[in-house]
Amino acid sequence: MTLPPRLLVIAGSDSSGGAGIQADLKTAQAFGIYAQTAVTAVTVQDTNGVTHVHPVPAAVVAAQVKAALGDIGADVIKIGMLGNAEIAAAVADILESNDIPVVLDTVLLSSSGMPLLDEAGIMVLKTRLIRRSQLVTPNLPEAEVLTGIYPSGEHRLRNAAMAFKMLGTDAVLFKGGHALPSNETSGDHVRDVLWVDGEFIAFEAPRQQTAHTHGTGCTLATAIASGLAQKMPLKDAVARAHAYVQEAIRTAPGLGQGHGPLGHNRLSE
DSSP states (O other): OOOOOEEEEEEEEETTSSSHHHHHHHHHHHTTOEEEEEEEEEEEEETTEEEEEEEOOHHHHHHHHHHHHHTTOOSEEEEOOOBSHHHHHHHHHHHTTOOOOEEEOOOOBOTTSOBOBOHHHHHHIIIIITTTOSEEOOBHHHHHHHHSOOOOHHHHHHHHHHHHHHHTOSEEEEBOTTSOTTTTSSTTEEEEEEEETTEEEEEEEEOOOOSOOBTHHHHHHHHHHHHHHTTOOHHHHHHHHHHHHHHHHHTOOOOSSSSOBOOTTOOOO
16 A cells, blocks of 8 residues: 655644635645644634634644654645744744754735734744745745845845845745736736745746635645655646646635635646
8 A cells, every 4th residue: 555645734723714724734635645734823714814813832732743743754844824932932843853844834924914923933933944944935025024125026036035045945935926016027927936956936827816815825835845745856846836826726616705715626737
């Protein structure tokens, strides 16, 4: 019997099912990955936004991670929402004792503006977790918070990449979904840029005019982590994940009154 690739997701729960742990599980299932979870927070949210965040005690988060790694194990770990510095530090303590590849999705704010990581937690990202990660996946505002540079245009993008290198990582995916069409995209296209091995690789797609984009960041990072768990080269894993997210946006079921969930079930070739 061939065992499936294994993924551990450390992230928050989304009561609407569109992002967080729920989106991670749907994405992993679409790629045939066995996913375990360590829940960092319970959120109260719908497609209109997040109204409450309830962190899980750091010791319980750590116990979940240890239980997953100690029994089934993991080929890759994906980190999403951490919530606070205590949880972030507890996760860092465990990860610094192993060499499992990590995809770090730097979740700092919800799309509705609710803070999802405190200032002290951001420092844990900058001093411990970024350097522990094989890939970091910030959107443009998150990149600015972490480096002080909003990566718009080639010059600032290179400076932001160098700032991330100083934080300890050699691979960053700058997600361009928040960019303004007038300056960070090509016409009506959205542009993600992977910086790896000193090279910049752009992934472009037509910007889809839809409100149903909830969970795109979680889905993208987990799709990449799934590819790495399947032993794909990083560039190929990012390319496949980018295509998958575009298809998931296109096939969104149209649920909710606000920013609705994606269609996670259909794989893009």
